[in-house]
Structure formats: C-alpha cells, structure tokens
Amino acid sequence: MPELIPPTTTLHTAFRDCRTDWGPGTHEDGFGITTTDDPDTPAGFTTWIHRITTRPHSTPRWIVEDGHLLGAITLQHRLNEQTGHIGYGIRPSARGHGLATWALAQTLTLAHTTGLDRVLLLCASGNTASARTIERNGGTLAGDNGHMKRYWITLGNGGAPQPASTSPIN
Numbered sequence: 338m339p340e341l342i343p344p345t346t347t348l349h350t351a352f353r354d355c356r357t358d359w360g361p362g363t364h365e366d367g368f369g370i371t372t373t374d375d376p377d378t379p380a381g382f383t384t385w386i387h388r389i390t391t392r393p394h395s396t397p398r399w400i401v402e403d404g405h406l407l408g409a410i411t412l413q414h415r416l417n418e419q420t421g422h423i424g425y426g427i428r429p430s431a432r433g434h435g436l437a438t439w440a441l442a443q444t445l446t447l448a449h450t451t452g453l454d455r456v457l458l459l460c461a462s463g464n465t466a467s468a469r470t471i472e473r474n475g476g477t478l479a480g481d482n483g484h485m486k487r488y489w490i491t492l493g494n495g496g497a498p499q500p501a502s503t504s505p506i507n
Contacts, residue, residue: 339407339436341398341443344390348399349382351406358428366426367409369397396447400427400440407431410440414451421487422448422456425470437470445474449492458488 356376359365369389375381389397394414400407408427416422423444427437441458448456460467462481468488472478476488 339400339402339439341410341440342401344386344397344399346383346386348401348406349379351401351404352376352382355406355428358430365409367411367424368426369411396451398440398444400436407436408440410444412444412448412451414453416457418457421459422453423458432466437467438473441470441474445490445492454493455489455491458490460486460488462486
C-alpha cells in the first residue's frame with residue numbers, strides 16, 4: 338500500500354531511479370526541482386531536500402511504496418495563480434493505477450485542515466489523465482486558454498470531496 342511521506346535524504350537512490358524513469362530533459366511535476374538544484378549528487382540532494390522541506394506555506398509529500406518513489410505532490414498553502422495550490426506528478430512506470438487520484442484526495446484533506454476552503458489546480462490542456470484526476474476529486478473547470486486548464490475544488494462541508502476510491506487501484 339502506498340503512503341505519503343515528507344521528502345527524506347534516505348531515499349536518494351529511490352529518487353535517482355524515479356528520475357531515470359522520467360527521462361532526461363523532462364520536468365518532474367510535484368517535486369519542486371528548479372534549474373539551480375542538483376538533486377543527483379548526495380550533497381546537492383541534501384541541499385534540495387532541506388530547501389523544499391523548510392519552505393514556508395508549503396507541504397511537499399512523496400508517494401512511496403515498498404521503498405520505491407512513485408511520485409510527488411505538493412500543497413501550497415497560499416494561492417499562486419501561475420501554479421495553483423497543488424502540483425503533482427507520477428513517474429511513468431507507475432501511472433494508470435489511481436495513485437494521483439489517491440494522493441490528491443489525501444492532499445485535499447490536508448488542505449482543508451490547514452484552513453483552505455477551496456483550492457486551484459492547473460493542468461496542461463492536453464493532459465487528459467491529469468484532468469480526470471482533478472475531476473474525480475471534485476474539480477470544476479473554471480477555464481481553458483488552450484494551453485492550461487484551471488480547476489477549482491471546494492473543500493466545504495467539513496472536509497474534502499470524497500473520491501471514487503480511498504486507495505489506489507492495484
């Protein structure tokens with residue numbers, strides 16, 4: 338069973354395996370890697386983990402199962418119109434099993450406990466898998482400029498919307 342955990346330096350090898358699965362030159366959504374980070378070396382990895390885990394108003398989580406890093410999801414406690422409140426990504430070999438839907442549902446509950454009553458999520462207009470993930474968790478399309486879709490999820494009535502499943506499909 339997967340779990341959401343804070344990023345940790347103990348998973349450097351698992352992170353490198355996950356990054357290899359993504360392939361060179363691609364952006365791993367949800368991990369918070371910038372062009373100035375060097376997560377491939379032990380020292381750079383430690384520095385990066387420290388940066389993302391001490392950022393104010395942000396809660397990063399890694400999706401881990403049996404020591405394997407399957408993806409990441411990050412909650413921004415304050416609205417950023419360019420990135421939304423929540424960003425996530427699942428490594429290519431782990432996609433199609435409901436992990437993103439499950440992780441988003443868990444993160445919506447966390448968002449509600451931090452005092453948010455609604456969250457903005459963005460996804461590329463052509464990313465139908467991400468759009469379905471957001472819609473399964475109660476996302477309402479607020480706009481599509483042909484490049485990016487904007488969804489709002491309302492977290493009222495004492496908690497996050499109930500997803501179709503409380504655990505990923507295996």
